[in-house]
Amino acid sequence: MTPDVVRVRPLPDYQLEAEFATGEWRVFDMRPYLAYPAFAALAEGSLFMKAHVVLGTVAWTDEIDISPDTLYLCGLPV
Template sequence: MTPDVILVRPLPDYTLVAQFATGEWRRFDMRSYLHYPAFAALQDPALFQRAHVEHGAVTWTDEIDLSPDTLYLRGESVPGAEA
């Protein structure tokens, strides 16, 4: 089972850096997802910067979220990352 996200930092280049309940950090590039209708609104930098954690997932609005599975399995490890 994939651990929950406990902290997320959205970066200006449409990248997320997330910490998981295990203490691991992963970097995830959202740019390839922004052309999908479900994520298209995140092309607005102000909206993208509102990323936060709800119930272990990264969320922007009631309709836009990203599962911890996607972040964990497709993200790259960031050794030694700090909040």
């Protein structure tokens, strides 16, 4: 089981820098995901920069979020 996200920083070029409950930081590239309908709205305007943590998960709206498993397993250690 992967740890929860405790802090997130949206970065330019659709990157997320996430801190996990273990104290580890990972950088995750969201660009490939923007082609999927579930994340397409993040490519428009400033919505992507509104990323925040909700119950250990990174979310943008009530309908758009990404699992901590994906961020941890596919993110690059900082």
